[in-house]
Amino acid sequence: xxxxxxxxxxxxxxxxxxxxxxxxxxxxxxxxxxxxxxxxxxxxxxxxxxxxxxxxxxxxxxxxxxxxxxxxxxxxxxxxxxxxxxxxxxxxxxxxxxxxxxxxxxxxxxxxxxxxxxxxxxxxxxxxxxxxxxxxxxxxxxxxxxxxxxxxxxxxxxxxxxxxxxxxxxxxxxxxxxxxxxxxxxxxxxxxxxxxxxxxxxxxxxxxxxxxxxxxxxxxxxxxxxxxxxxxxxxxxxxxxxxxxxxxxxxxxxxxxxxxxxxxxxxxxxxxxxxxxxxxxxxxxxxxxxxxxxxxxxxxxxxxxxxxxxxxxxxxxxxxxxxxxxxxxxxxxxxxxxxxxxxxxxxxxxxxxxxxxxxxxxxxxxxxxxxxxxxxxxxxxxxxxxxxxxxxxxxxxxxxxxxxxxxxxxxxxxxxxxxxxxxxxxxxxxxxxxxxxxxxxxxxxxxxxxxx
Amino acid sequence: xxxxxxxxxxxxxxxxxxxxxxxxxxxxxxxxxxxxxxxxxxxxxxxxxxxxxxxxxxxxxxxxxxxxxxxxxxxxxxxxxxxxxxxxxxxxxxxxxxxxxxxxxxxxxxxxxxxxxxxxxxxxxxxxxxxxxxxxxxxxxxxxxxxxxxxxxxxxxxxxxxxxxxxxxxxxxxxxxxxxxxxxxxxxxxxxxxxxxxxxxxxxxxxxxxxxxxxxxxxxxxxxxxxxxxxxxxxxxxxxxxxxxxxxxxxxxxxxxxxxxxxxxxxxxxxxxxxxxxxxxxxxxxxxxxxxxxxxxxxxxxxxxxxxxxxxxxxxxxxxxxxxxxxxxxxxxxxxxxxxxxxxxxxxxxxxxxxxxxxxxxxxxxxxxxxxxxxxxxxxxxxxxxxxxxxxxxxxxxxxxxxxxxxxxxxxxxxxxxxxxxxxxxxxxxxxxxxxxxxxxxxxxxxxxxxx
Numbered sequence: 001x002x003x004x005x006x007x008x009x010x011x012x013x014x015x016x017x018x019x020x021x022x023x024x025x026x027x028x029x030x031x032x033x034x035x036x037x038x039x040x041x042x043x044x045x046x047x048x049x050x051x052x053x054x055x056x057x058x059x060x061x062x063x064x065x066x067x068x069x070x071x072x073x074x075x076x077x078x079x080x081x082x083x084x085x086x087x088x089x090x091x092x093x094x095x096x097x098x099x100x101x102x103x104x105x106x107x108x109x110x111x112x113x114x115x116x117x118x119x120x121x122x123x124x125x126x127x128x129x130x131x132x133x134x135x136x137x138x139x140x141x142x143x144x145x146x147x148x149x150x151x152x153x154x155x156x157x158x159x160x161x162x163x164x165x166x167x168x169x170x171x172x173x174x175x176x177x178x179x180x181x182x183x184x185x186x187x188x189x190x191x192x193x194x195x196x197x198x199x200x201x202x203x204x205x206x207x208x209x210x211x212x213x214x215x216x217x218x219x220x221x222x223x224x225x226x227x228x229x230x231x232x233x234x235x236x237x238x239x240x241x242x243x244x245x246x247x248x249x250x251x252x253x254x255x256x257x258x259x260x261x262x263x264x265x266x267x268x269x270x271x272x273x274x275x276x277x278x279x280x281x282x283x284x285x286x287x288x289x290x291x292x293x294x295x296x297x298x299x300x301x302x303x304x305x306x307x308x309x310x311x312x313x314x315x316x317x318x319x320x321x322x323x324x325x326x327x328x329x330x331x332x333x334x335x336x337x338x339x340x341x342x343x344x345x346x347x348x349x350x351x352x353x354x355x356x357x358x359x360x361x362x363x364x365x366x367x368x369x370x371x372x373x374x375x376x377x378x379x380x381x382x383x384x385x386x387x388x389x390x391x392x393x394x395x396x397x398x399x400x401x402x403x404x405x406x407x408x409x410x411x412x413x414x415x416x417x418x419x420x421x422x423x424x425x426x427x428x429x430x431x432x433x434x435x436x437x438x439x440x441x442x443x444x445x446x447x448x449x450x451x452x
Numbered sequence: 453x454x455x456x457x458x459x460x461x462x463x464x465x466x467x468x469x470x471x472x473x474x475x476x477x478x479x480x481x482x483x484x485x486x487x488x489x490x491x492x493x494x495x496x497x498x499x500x501x502x503x504x505x506x507x508x509x510x511x512x513x514x515x516x517x518x519x520x521x522x523x524x525x526x527x528x529x530x531x532x533x534x535x536x537x538x539x540x541x542x543x544x545x546x547x548x549x550x551x552x553x554x555x556x557x558x559x560x561x562x563x564x565x566x567x568x569x570x571x572x573x574x575x576x577x578x579x580x581x582x583x584x585x586x587x588x589x590x591x592x593x594x595x596x597x598x599x600x601x602x603x604x605x606x607x608x609x610x611x612x613x614x615x616x617x618x619x620x621x622x623x624x625x626x627x628x629x630x631x632x633x634x635x636x637x638x639x640x641x642x643x644x645x646x647x648x649x650x651x652x653x654x655x656x657x658x659x660x661x662x663x664x665x666x667x668x669x670x671x672x673x674x675x676x677x678x679x680x681x682x683x684x685x686x687x688x689x690x691x692x693x694x695x696x697x698x699x700x701x702x703x704x705x706x707x708x709x710x711x712x713x714x715x716x717x718x719x720x721x722x723x724x725x726x727x728x729x730x731x732x733x734x735x736x737x738x739x740x741x742x743x744x745x746x747x748x749x750x751x752x753x754x755x756x757x758x759x760x761x762x763x764x765x766x767x768x769x770x771x772x773x774x775x776x777x778x779x780x781x782x783x784x785x786x787x788x789x790x791x792x793x794x795x796x797x798x799x800x801x802x803x804x805x806x807x808x809x810x811x812x813x814x815x816x817x818x819x820x821x822x823x824x825x826x827x828x829x830x831x832x833x834x835x836x837x838x839x840x841x842x843x844x845x846x847x848x849x850x851x852x853x854x855x856x857x858x859x860x861x862x863x864x865x866x867x868x869x870x871x872x873x874x875x876x877x878x879x880x881x882x883x884x885x886x887x888x889x890x891x892x893x894x895x896x897x898x899x900x901x902x903x904x
Contacts, residue, residue: 193664197762206726207549210876212645212847213631215747215777217738219731222750222772223685230682233675274658277802279671289668297667298674299765304752305773309483309604310649310810311543312775312847313751313876320674321757323764325667350729358762395664395764 001137002382002447008133009439016435017105017112020125023049023087024105024114030065030088030152039065039148042087046124046146053131055144062156065148069164072142079452080141082170082409084399085124085177086150089116090424097426111429118421120150122430123176126416126438133443139450143170147399150177154399161406171452172372173403174445176438178415181262181389183431186380186441189413190373191292191392192400194326194363196335197299199356200343201319202228208304209314218314219350222303225318228343232296232322236282239296239324241338247329249365251292258390259287291392295325321358325394332360361398366410375448376412382448383441414445453589454834454899460585461891468887469557469564471501472577475539476557476566482517482540482604491517491600494539498576498598505583507596514608517600521616524594531904532593534622534861536851537576537629538602541568542876549878563881570873572602574882575628578868578890585895591902595622599851602629605649605811606850613858623904624824625855626897628890630867633714633841635883638832638893640825641865643743643844644852646778646815648788649751651808652795653771654680660756660765667766671802674755677770680795684748684774688734691748691776693790699781703744711739714841724872743844747777773810777846784812813850818862827900828864834900835893866897 009016028042029035043059043066050057050070057070065088074080092102092115100106102115112122124146131138145168147157161168181187204221205214234240264287270278280289289295299322304315324335340355347353366373368390380388393413400411416438422428461468480494481487495511495518502509502522509522517540526532544554544567552558554567564574576598583590597620599609613620630641656673657666686692716739722730732741741747751774756767776787792807799805818825820842832840845865852863868890874880 195664195764197764204727207874207879208877209725210847211747211749211751211775212647212777213845213871213875214725214742215749215775215846216745217730217732217741217846218725218727219729220749222753223681223748225753226678226681226750226772227685229675229678233679273661273666273670275656275670275802276804277671278669279800279802280668286669290666293668295663295668296675297663297672297766298678298755298770299663299763300756300758300767301674301677301753301770302758303750305543306752306754307483307543307545310773310775311483311751311876312647312649314749315752318750318753320678321762323663323667323762325664348729348731350727350731352728393665394667394669395662 002444005133005443006440009129009443012129013436016129016439017432019129020122020435021105023121023125024117025103027103028088028116028148029091030149031091039088043068043148046087049128050144053128054135055142060160062160064156067148067160068144068146070144072138074141078139078141079450080143080170081446081449082168082173082403083127083142083144084173084175085146086120086148087124087146088148088151089119090151094426099427110433111431113427113429115428117428117430118417119423119428120177122435123416123438126435127176127442129439130442130446134446138446140446143168157399158402158406161402165406168407170407170409172449173409173411175397175400175411175413176415176442177397178393178413179417179419181391183418184386185389186384186386187389187391188373188376188380189393189415190366190368190390191328192364192397193394194330194332194361195323195359195396196326196332196339197321197323197357197359198336198339199319199321199358201317201354203317203352203354204350205314205316208316211312211314214314219348220314221351222315222318224348224351225303225320228346229298229320229322231346237280239294241342243338244294244335247331248294248327249329251288256288259285262287262389290394292327294327294330297323299323326363328363328365330363332362336360361396361401364400364404366412372410372412372452375452376414376445379441379444379448380414382444384437414441416441454896457585457895458892461581461895464581465888468581468891469884471581472564472574472887473557475573475577476564476569477555479555480540480568480600481543482601483543491540495520495600498539501580502596505580506587507594512612514612516608519600519612520598522596524590526593530591530593531902532595532622533898533901534620534625534855535579535594535596536625536627537598538572538600539576539598540600540603541571542603546878551879562885563883565879565881567880569880569882570869571875571880572629574887575868575890578887579628579894581891582894582898586898590898592898595620609851610854610858613854617858620859622859622861624901625861625863627849627852627863627865628867628894629849630845630865631869631871633843635870636838637841638836638838639841639843640828640832641845641867642818642820642825642842643780644816644849645846646782646784646813647775647811647848648778648784648791649773649775649809649811650788650791651771651773651810653769653806655769655804655806656802657766657768660768663764663766670766671800672766673803674767674770676800676803677755677772680798681750681772681774683798689732691746693794695790696746696787699783700746700779701781703740708740710842711737714739742846744779746779746782749775751775777848778815780815780817782815784814788812813848814853816852818865822862824862824864824904827904828866828897831893831897831900832866834896836889866893868893
């Protein structure tokens with residue numbers, strides 16, 4: 001049966017883009033109020049396409065943009081797969097940098113250029129082609145949840161999952177919103193880092209003071225802030241917070257060996273980022289640092305005079321946005337507390353500290369040797385005719401944590417994008433090969449997950 | 453004669469503010485290009501007022517903002533006094549903290565609130581009222597130099613003094629841009645700190661990076677900046693730059709004794725500034741730290757995301773404005789070099805540093821036992837009916853150094869401001885009593901300096 005399905009996709013290879021193009025033409029920019037109607041239209045368009053694929057679909061309103069839910073007839077004898085994706089896209093600015101207009105898909109050099117082509121419409125479309133190729137023979141029950149607020153923080157998704165947990169019951173979740181390791185090196189992303197995002201504000205005098213008249217005699221909140229922030233790392237690049245590493249699960253030797261064997265070009269990496277040297281925690285490689293070690297990065301600094309030239313003040317306040325990327329098993333709440341406690345313990349007298357927490361999510365790992373992961377690996381072998389790379393990702397996909405917490409299931413991250421797809425930037429593209437091999441892999445994945 | 457002059461001022465006590473108000477309404481913010489026209493207008497307004505006071509005045513263009521020069525007829529039999537002031541003002545931000553708009557003078561509780569009211573327009577106006585009260589009987593030749601770039605480093609003043617040294621020849625200089633020691637304790641400021649104002653920018657990646665995808669593996673310029681800045685002090689609150697203290701002249705025991713005898717109320721000082729503790733270099737009192745010890749203060753911090761909420765970026769750049777207050781005998785150029793060299797030596801690989809120097813001036817001491825200082829003390833006794841305090845000032849008035857070097861004369865610092873005037877901050881004010889007693893003292897000072 002799977003062979004026939006793959007043959008159907010192979011035969012449609014030249015027509016796959018035709019189905020995706022109308023999807024890419026809808027400017028479903030969730031961040032912009034002026035595109036709210038487009039986002040709604042996109043949801044309805046997607047629901048109609050899912051109906052046309054044999055699923056029963058509905059557009060579920062939320063406090064923000066709607067969620068498209070679709071399902072096949074549910075056969076209790078079959079495994080159930082929850083497919084998550086998002087139909088909203090990032091803003092397009094700066095518009096003048098686009099070679100072709102962001103919502104007029106254009107093919108160049110074997111790729112379709114359009115906002116949302118890789119993130120995430122093209123990847124959703126690979127699944128819809130797979131579903132159509134399977135038709136009534138789809139060997140799993142499928143529940144699709146496609147949201148319209150992923151690019152603006154998925155504010156209403158967790159509540160939606162909680163309210164509909166019974167109808168969303170599944171054995172495994174699948175998300176195709178990640179990348180291949182490189183062109184021709186398809187990957188399963190088996191780990192994600194979590195996040196704690198804090199803001200700390202140091203307050204000293206009640207108003208800005210003349211640095212000549214008062215300098216040297218009063219606490220300067222900016223001086224204090226940099227000392228507090230500098231204390232967050234030790235000389236080996238490790239995060240200097242009590243207990244920070246207590247719950248970190250060390251990388252296994254097999255993971256380290258696997259990463260070391262990947263064709264990662266440090267020189268090219270540095271060139272793309274415009275940096276002269278790579279730095280980080282002592283004793284780890286760049287891929288290990290990016291994927292599997294916790295971090296602490298200052299994301300923003302604000303204090304005092306920021307205009308041109310000089311203003312001689314002791315600022316009344318100084319603040320920093322600081323985010324810590326967490327690895328699986330670190331508890332975001334515990335880390336947030338450790339951060340606040342350490343800052344308070346280390347602050348000198350004469351200043352007060354205030355904190356805000358702008359986000360917290362746990363790191364995620366789906367063991368490489370789990371049944372689901374091995375089935376996904378088989379699907380990639382079938383779909384791409386390549387061995388999959390097992391990789392992690394340094395960023396966070398909060399919905400994976402929500403699905404685990406609310407629905408109690410793991411998520412397979414099998415994405416078809418490429419690192420050079422320019423997601424969130426002008427000239428986003430999606431390779432036509434990625435669409436084709438992605439559709440094949442999605443078809444094979446449903447075949448494999450029937451065996452879960 | 454002086455008695456009549458003082459009577460004239462006493463009679464005008466209720467009208468003094470009326471002359472000052474139009475001066476305060478002109479937003480002569482020298483740091484902001486959008487206020488360049490206002491600065492020019494302010495210079496012309498001031499020149500007209502000086503003409504109306506019987507002086508011949510001109511507005512002298514520079515590469516930056518103009519300098520207002522005015523003079524009385526020069527009688528070779530009389531002593532000549534060079535009066536320096538500045539008509540430019542500090543920026544007003546944060547605007548929302550002003551109780552009344554910064555350029556709409558408002559009287560509350562016996563003070564006029566406006567940007568520049570104490571620093572330095574109100575103090576200039578005290579002299580203009582004194583000049584007007586003397587009229588044709590002014591017993592000294594007067595040369596006024598009022599610049600428009602004091603708040604941005606007086607870049608063109610030194611060159612102006614050099615080019616016009618012959619016309620600016622004088623026996624003594626007078627500046628009223630300092631404070632009384634406290635309300636009712638008028639002072640002569642016999643020492644000033646100098647200044648080196650640096651900006652350091654740390655650059656890493658060529659563009660902001662996603663902190664999830666890259667965090668932990670690439671140099672974060674904000675992380676680097678806070679480490680560099682934190683290295684600027686040791687645990688005893690001393691500035692940690694090689695050679696920083698080498699040329700510092702220690703306080704004499706008589707100075708320390710004199711400061712200790714002043715009615716300085718630490719509790720009230722802390723309350724006025726809204727701080728819970730006083731900090732600073734170990735082994736020195738607050739007055740010693742403020743007046744006579746060198747410092748290093750961060751005046752501003754800028755990096756990455758500064759909006760509300762969270763943005764998960766590794767910023768491409770991070771920068772700080774850092775000023776060091778110097779005491780007499782420290783060389784500003786040597787200190788600026790030591791700062792840059794230390795930052796470069798301490799920076800890790802993978803980032804680049806750039807520097808800008810926004811100002812440099814040396815610390816100053818004016819002999820306390822000189823004839824001019826004693827005459828100024830008499831003027832204060834006449835003007836305020838009080839004994840003067842001999843104090844130092846933590847701020848810098850670079851022109852005092854320029855006047856000494858170029859014109860070869862000392863400067864009397866007889867200022868009428870109060871420590872709670874909030875100069876450089878929102879809600880700057882100038883007491884109406886300070887304006888009144890200041891005008892009397894200025895009138896008496898011209899009387900006394902005729903005897904020099």
